[in-house]
Amino acid sequence: MTINIGAIAPVAPAAPAVIEAQKPKRSLGTLPVSLATIAAIIAAWSLTSAYGLVSPLFLPSPLIVLKAIYSVAINGFVDSTLAQHTVASLLRIFAALAAALVIGIPAGLAIGTSRIGKGILDPIVEFLRPLPPLAYLPLIIIWIGIGEASKITVIALAMLPPIILSTAAGVKSAPADFINAARSFGATRLQILAQVILPSAIPSILTGTRIALGAGWSTLVAAELVAASRGLGFMIQSAAQFLVTDIVIAGIIVIAAIAFLFEILARLLERWFVPWAAHR
Amino acid sequence: MSVLSLQSVSLAFRADRDSRETRLVLDGVTLHLASDEFIAVIGRSGSGKTSLLNLAAGFLKPTSGRVSVDGADITGPAADRAVVFQDDALYPWLNARDNVAFPLKLRGVAKGERRLRADELLAKVGLESAGTKNIWELSGGMRQRVGIARALASEPRFLLLDEPLGALDALTRTRLQQFLLKVWSESKTGALLITHSIEEAMLLATRVVVLAPNPGRIIADIPASFGKQLLSGKSLQDIKISPEYRRLHDGLTGLIHADSEEEAA
Structure with missing residues (x-):
C-alpha cells in the first residue's frame, strides 16, 4: 500500500471530528427494552380487565386505579388525603434516617478503626442484622408505646446495620498511603480520622444509606400496617379491610414511585458530593 | 544543619502470619543524611529500599538500631520528614x-x-x-x-521520595528529574530518593547508595557531582558522554549485576 502525501494533508483538519466520534456516547442501554416491558404489562392488565377475565374486585382496571389515586389525592381516604398519608410516612423515614446516620456513622468508624470498638459493636450489629424488624416491633411497642417513637425506632433499627457496616467497610478501604501521607505531615489521630478516613469512607457510606433507605421503606410500610392512624401502609391496610382494591393498588404504586425517587435522589447525591469516587 | 541518621539499623519481618520464623529485610544499615545532601538509594527488588525509607519516615520501627534526627530518636512519622509516594497519594x-x-x-x-x-x-x-x-x-x-x-x-527538613517518578513515561520522567533537582537545590532540605534507575540516581544525587538483597545491606556509598553540573548549566548530553559518567554508570551496573550473578551461582 502506498501513502500519498496529498491524501494525508486534508486528514489533519478532520482530526477533531474523529476525536469527537470517539467520545463515549451516552448509551440508552436497557431503557427502551424496560419501557417496552412496562407498556406490555399495563396493556396485559388493561386487556384482562376490559374482557372481564378477572373480577374488578380483585383486579380493577388501570383507569380505575388512576381514578382512585386522583380521588385519594383530592378527597382522601380514612380521614387523610394521599398527601397527608405520604407526608406522615416520609417524616417517619427521614426522622429514622437522621437517627440511624447519627448513631451508625460513629459506630462504623469505631468498628473500622478500633479493635475494642469492633469487639464491642460487632456482636450487637450481627445480632440485629439478620432479625426481621417486625419480630422486635411488638417488644418496642411494649417498651415505648404505640406512638410515633416506636415506629421511628423500628425503622431506625432496620437502617442501622447497613449504615454501620458500610461505614466500617469504607474506613477499611482508605488506602494506607493516604493515611501515611497525613502522618508524615504531622497529623494527629483525630485529624486523620476526620480529614482522611471519613472522606475516604463517604462513597461507601452513601451506598449504605441507599441500602438503608430500602430496608427502612419496607419496614415502614409493615410497621404502619400494625399500628398507625395515618401513612401509606395504614392506607393500604384499611383499604384492604374494606376490599377497596383500587386504593390498595393505588397505594402500592405510590410506594413504588417514592422508592424509585429515593433511588434517583441517592444517585444524584453521589454525583454531587463524591464525583471523585468514579475516578478512584 | 540537621542530620537524619540510621545507625546499625536492622529490620526483620515475620515470614508469614502464623510462623515464628523471621526474615531479615535490612541488616546493620548505617546512613547519615545531612540537610544539604541528596542521597539516592538503588538496588534490585527485594533489597529493602522502600523499607529503608519507611524506617526513615517512621512508618516502620527498626528491630534493632536507632533512627534519629539530630541525635534525638524518632518516635514515628512527623512533619520534619515529608514523604512523596509513588502512587502520589493525593x-x-x-x-x-x-x-x-x-x-x-x-x-x-x-x-x-x-x-x-x-x-x-x-x-x-x-x-x-x-x-x-x-x-x-x-x-x-x-x-x-x-x-x-x-x-x-x-x-520539612528532609524530603523522602519513594520512587515518585517510577510510574511515569520516559519523557515526563526526564523532565521531572531536572525539575526535582531544581526544587531540591532551592529548598535547602535533605532528600532521600528511592529509585530503580541508575541514571536517575546519578543525575540527581550527591551520593549514590547501593543496597544488596538478602538481607538488605549497603555495599557502596559513592559521591556524585552530575546534579551539580546539570544545575550549573551543563547539558544532559554532555554529562552522559563524559568518561566519569560512563565509568560510574558501569561501576554501579556492575555492583548490582555482580550481586545477582553471585545469587545465581
Missing part, C-alpha cells in the same frame, strides 16, 4: 490547591494564608493555573508535581 476529594494546603491546614494555618502559600508552591512547580483542578483531571506528571508541592508545604 486526596481526590480535594482540588490541587487544597491538596497542597493540606499540611498547612493540619497545622491550623488560617484559610487565606493557606491559599496564598499553596498558590506560591503551585507556581513553584509550574502549575499556577491548576489550583482549582480536580486531581483526576491532572496527568501523572502533574500529579507528582502537586505531591512534591504538598510535601514542601509541610516545610
Whole structure:
C-alpha cells in the first residue's frame, strides 16, 4: 500500500471530528427494552380487565386505579388525603434516617478503626442484622408505646446495620498511603480520622444509606400496617379491610414511585458530593 | 544543619502470619543524611529500599538500631520528614490547591494564608493555573508535581521520595528529574530518593547508595557531582558522554549485576 502525501494533508483538519466520534456516547442501554416491558404489562392488565377475565374486585382496571389515586389525592381516604398519608410516612423515614446516620456513622468508624470498638459493636450489629424488624416491633411497642417513637425506632433499627457496616467497610478501604501521607505531615489521630478516613469512607457510606433507605421503606410500610392512624401502609391496610382494591393498588404504586425517587435522589447525591469516587 | 541518621539499623519481618520464623529485610544499615545532601538509594527488588525509607519516615520501627534526627530518636512519622509516594497519594476529594494546603491546614494555618502559600508552591512547580483542578483531571506528571508541592508545604527538613517518578513515561520522567533537582537545590532540605534507575540516581544525587538483597545491606556509598553540573548549566548530553559518567554508570551496573550473578551461582 502506498501513502500519498496529498491524501494525508486534508486528514489533519478532520482530526477533531474523529476525536469527537470517539467520545463515549451516552448509551440508552436497557431503557427502551424496560419501557417496552412496562407498556406490555399495563396493556396485559388493561386487556384482562376490559374482557372481564378477572373480577374488578380483585383486579380493577388501570383507569380505575388512576381514578382512585386522583380521588385519594383530592378527597382522601380514612380521614387523610394521599398527601397527608405520604407526608406522615416520609417524616417517619427521614426522622429514622437522621437517627440511624447519627448513631451508625460513629459506630462504623469505631468498628473500622478500633479493635475494642469492633469487639464491642460487632456482636450487637450481627445480632440485629439478620432479625426481621417486625419480630422486635411488638417488644418496642411494649417498651415505648404505640406512638410515633416506636415506629421511628423500628425503622431506625432496620437502617442501622447497613449504615454501620458500610461505614466500617469504607474506613477499611482508605488506602494506607493516604493515611501515611497525613502522618508524615504531622497529623494527629483525630485529624486523620476526620480529614482522611471519613472522606475516604463517604462513597461507601452513601451506598449504605441507599441500602438503608430500602430496608427502612419496607419496614415502614409493615410497621404502619400494625399500628398507625395515618401513612401509606395504614392506607393500604384499611383499604384492604374494606376490599377497596383500587386504593390498595393505588397505594402500592405510590410506594413504588417514592422508592424509585429515593433511588434517583441517592444517585444524584453521589454525583454531587463524591464525583471523585468514579475516578478512584 | 540537621542530620537524619540510621545507625546499625536492622529490620526483620515475620515470614508469614502464623510462623515464628523471621526474615531479615535490612541488616546493620548505617546512613547519615545531612540537610544539604541528596542521597539516592538503588538496588534490585527485594533489597529493602522502600523499607529503608519507611524506617526513615517512621512508618516502620527498626528491630534493632536507632533512627534519629539530630541525635534525638524518632518516635514515628512527623512533619520534619515529608514523604512523596509513588502512587502520589493525593486526596481526590480535594482540588490541587487544597491538596497542597493540606499540611498547612493540619497545622491550623488560617484559610487565606493557606491559599496564598499553596498558590506560591503551585507556581513553584509550574502549575499556577491548576489550583482549582480536580486531581483526576491532572496527568501523572502533574500529579507528582502537586505531591512534591504538598510535601514542601509541610516545610520539612528532609524530603523522602519513594520512587515518585517510577510510574511515569520516559519523557515526563526526564523532565521531572531536572525539575526535582531544581526544587531540591532551592529548598535547602535533605532528600532521600528511592529509585530503580541508575541514571536517575546519578543525575540527581550527591551520593549514590547501593543496597544488596538478602538481607538488605549497603555495599557502596559513592559521591556524585552530575546534579551539580546539570544545575550549573551543563547539558544532559554532555554529562552522559563524559568518561566519569560512563565509568560510574558501569561501576554501579556492575555492583548490582555482580550481586545477582553471585545469587545465581
